[in-house]
Amino acid sequence: MVSEMTSKERVLAMLDRKPVDRVPVMTGSAMVKEYIEKSGSSWPDYHCDAEMMVNTVSLMHTDAGLDNIVLPFGMFIESAALGLEVKMGRIDIQPSVRSFFSKPEEVNYDNFLENKYVKTTLEAIKLSKEKYPDAAITAFLVAPITLTGDLMGAENLSMLSIKCLQKEKQMQKMQDWLSKALEINRIYAEACVEAGADILYYSDASASPNLVMPEFYYQVAVPAEKEIGDFVHHLGCPWELHICGDTVPIIEGMASTGADCLSVEQAVNMKEATKIAGDVPIVGNVTPLLMVEGTEEQIIDETRKGLDSGAKGSMLGCGTPPLSTSDRIRTWVKAAADWSAENL
Amino acid sequence: MDDLPEEVQELIEELDEAAEDEDEDTIKELTQKLLETGADVEAITLKKLSILVMDGEEEMTRGWTEVAIQIGIDPFKTLIEGLAAGMSLIGKKYEQGEAFVPQLLIASAAMYSGMDLLAPYMKQDENSNSKPVTVVIGTVEGDVHDIGKSLVKTLLSANGFNCVDLGNDVPASRFIEAAKENKATAISMSTLMTTTMAEMPKVLNLLENEGIRDKLLVMVGGAPITAGYAAQIGANVSPHDAASAATWLKESIVNFPSESVRWD
Ligand code: B12
Ligand SMILES: [Zn+2]
Secondary structure, eight states, X not given: OOOOOOHHHHHHHHHTTOOOSSOOEEOSOOOOHHHHHHTTOOTTGGGSOHHHHHHHHTHHHHTTOOSEEEESSSTTHHHHHTTOOEEOOBTTBOOXXXXXXXXXXXXXXXXXXXXXXXXXXXXXXXXXXXXXXXXXXXXXEEOHHHHHHHHHOHHHHHHHHHHHHHOHHHHHHHHHHHHHHHHHHHHHHHHHHHHTOSEEEEEXXXXXXXXXXXXXXXXXXXXXHHXXXXXXXXXXXXXXXXXXXXOGGGHHHHHTTTOSEEEOOTXXXXXXXXXXXXXXXXXXXXXXXXXXHOOHHHHHHHHHHHHHTXXXXXXXXXXXXTTOOHHHHHHHHHHHHHHHHHHO | OTTSOHHHHHHHHHHHHHHHTTOHHHHHHHHHHHHHTTOOHHHHHHHHHHHHHHTTXXXXXXXXXXXXXXXXXXXXXXXXXXXXXXXHHHHHHHHTTSSOHHHHHHHHHHHHHHHHHHHHHHTTOOOOSOOOOEEEEEEBTTOOOOHHXXXXXXXXXXXXXXXXXXXXXXXXXXXXXXXXXXXXXXXXXXOOOGGGTTHHHHHHHHHHHTTOGGGOEEEEESTTOOHHHHHHHTOSBOOSSHHHHHHHHHHHHHTSOOHHHHHO
């Protein structure tokens, strides 16, 4: 039995493959309407006001008992900072990127760190680190393939992802876009680590077999993710890799990127995934919608099922839905704690 | 195609190259030579087109569509038995888990590039009484994901449906207006986010309120949408992917009253 840990110690120990007092319970994006209202934040200000952001997301830790505090709320920061058009959504709908570039040369990131959303994220990291030193402060970032998809349009990425495997010229084109994305990833990663992030959480939603072929994942995405991951490790920070969809065909590749842990969603057979990943910890894979309309029994069942199948931490598939209720989130956290008490 | 005479096979290969290089003069010349061999060039061309679309070969699809035009194949036949047949082939493979989304997308691009060339030849043929069935299609309000929606549209088009594409982030009332304006037979709605699923019942409620629910078939789909959800909100169905959406609609319209009966 390991003596009681702080949330931060617990998450870092899991990433370090060390014993924990109980399995960590973590989230990806956490734009939860109930907490936005409870903390007195207002739409859309909470996207560009560090204090509001921290007041809202920290409730996931202080009120619901999660081990990490995740900022910012959505995957639009990088695109907004590059001057792409962003639609701000609603209090219950995350912002979305509405435009893309037509050539890599158009991408200009000279003033990336001056953007108000980037600045808010960095300030919020600092602030949450000060206020909640015991939580694992996690920066939520767009990983290279997904960022490439934002730069060139997701549909174009999907098409180029197959053409580039067939023709050298197309591969060159792919690499031209990807190198822009990696350059931006590096600038942002460095700033987040400097601001004090304990962990960088990279979502590579568009590297999923739902959108690109597994062959592409292995040939193009793995080296790119590894490149940014190695860079993050050099900065002395651990990182997590999330990919959406049924990732079983690419888990081996994900595990080879050097990520300190892999996050998968409910479409994944956890037993199979943990078997393939070997000693690389996998976290997941509770159905997010259960936080909106699940019964207590369903939430407990799914949480236990993931952990029984070898997950090293409990996480919701693709982030916490905006309409989640705090009582359901607490039920989930308790389910993971109860499981730990029985099994660790 | 393997059992064709060697001379014909060689010409086909040369045509592939000319098409790949978008060399129109050579395409014309080679087409003429191919005709002179006495081979069944129409059958060869249709077969070629279906395979090229299936493989997502955009340039070659365009080149062989030019061949089809030059030898005077009925443009509707070229579309249905060539281009669209190829789209259906890859759709079936996708349905069986043997193909991926990028393959559907490049096949779709290839099909449309051939259709663009055929378009000017298709207009004059308006006398036929088999007016295509209209489907109003879009992604619901609040959601910008439209890759899946566009694939549904592609496969519906490949199966002869006329699609009125409202794009993404479409307010519920737009679906209703467009359905009325176009005397549509079906509405196809997509969403990929759990947060925007609730937009779908809004459209169904509006249809009820306007008293036109029974004039239309309603399909809903997208990753979070299940058959159970479709039933719960009163939609007709949620086929599990774009290819089965087209199959379902084709079967369903057989016994559905015709447009003039429903709307007039
Ligand atoms: C590409 C993508 C994007 C692109 C979309 C580009 C575009 N033009 O569509 C961009 C980058 C813009 C984007 C933005 C966002 N996204 Co997004 N995105 C994806 C991604 C990676 C792939 C989706 C996709 O295109 N799949 C391929 C298509 C072909 O599949 P499909 O749409 O499901 O369609 C198939 C079937 O469902 C069916 N079908 C579809 N429609 C219909 C209709 C009928 C009638 C029928 C029968 C069948 C049918 O047919 C299709 C083929 O068979 C997924 C994650 C993943 N890997 O799945 C996330 C995902 C869908 N996005 C998500 C989110 C949250 C967002 C954002 C809020 C940003 C964010 N992550 O912070 C914004 C959306 C904002 C908004 N208001 O809309 C979540 C949704 C979570 C949820 N369940 O609620 C996902 C799951 C990932 C994630 N966690 O980030 N995204
Ligand atoms: Zn995801």
